Amino acid sequence: MNIGFSTGSFHKITANKNSNKVLQYLLKLGCNTVELSSLDISEVQNIQNIDIQLLEKFKYRFLHAPALDFKYDQGKETYRILDKLLELQQKYKFDSIGLHPDRVTDWSVFGDYTHLPLAIENMNSRKNTGKTVEDINILITKYGFKFLFDIQHCFSCDPKGDLADQFYAHLGNDIVEIHISGYKGDNYKHTLSHKNNQENILAKIRDMKLPIVIESPAPSLSEIEKELSYIREFLSKHLHADL
Numbered sequence: 001m002n003i004g005f006s007t008g009s010f011h012k013i014t015a016n017k018n019s020n021k022v023l024q025y026l027l028k029l030g031c032n033t034v035e036l037s038s039l040d041i042s043e044v045q046n047i048q049n050i051d052i053q054l055l056e057k058f059k060y061r062f063l064h065a066p067a068l069d070f071k072y073d074q075g076k077e078t079y080r081i082l083d084k085l086l087e088l089q090q091k092y093k094f095d096s097i098g099l100h101p102d103r104v105t106d107w108s109v110f111g112d113y114t115h116l117p118l119a120i121e122n123m124n125s126r127k128n129t130g131k132t133v134e135d136i137n138i139l140i141t142k143y144g145f146k147f148l149f150d151i152q153h154c155f156s157c158d159p160k161g162d163l164a165d166q167f168y169a170h171l172g173n174d175i176v177e178i179h180i181s182g183y184k185g186d187n188y189k190h191t192l193s194h195k196n197n198q199e200n201i202l203a204k205i206r207d208m209k210l211p212i213v214i215e216s217p218a219p220s221l222s223e224i225e226k227e228l229s230y231i232r233e234f235l236s237k238h239l240h241a242d243l
């Protein structure tokens, strides 16, 4: 099973979520997939301290580009961040780098960074753009991005789950990574799937070919382990796959 966590899941557990210690722990749990989360620009710098040989033990390695306090445009700061991402990409060879479309005000800047394997993520109900198949399809077609499919975000926009089916139907071949986590009611916040028994989100996963990244934030390592077991067990039954 190609599964693992975003290091963002550890932000309540440790002050340095992008650490060799977190990676070692994930390998111990049997995860073969990881996403290094640098949602805040200050976190990009820390990534370079990750041990390459340790990261290479994961079959799938992803990076999440800054998304919280930053807008991508033609300004100096955007070039500084994209230069840094390029440097990290050359060093660590990530399978893809996740990007939130609502953070981009000028797409032309990415024309100078065609070596970055960018994957556009579909957004949650709180955002104005990047939520529909059309929004994402335009960007994929125009700029050649890959698709980072966040199933929890689909449910935050459409609790019936039809949107998730539409994304699979139209952009299934462009998916390079799947994000999952739970959510409470119509709340967009990521939560632990096992706490809310959130099988509806997990049931949308169609096969185990694509790597799955769990984004649920956990308050302790035991909750990380419970979340992983819950998701693994559900998927192995649902898809008749090996744990």
Ligand SMILES: [Zn+2]
Binding pocket: 121, 150, 179, 215
């Ligand atoms: Zn996500």
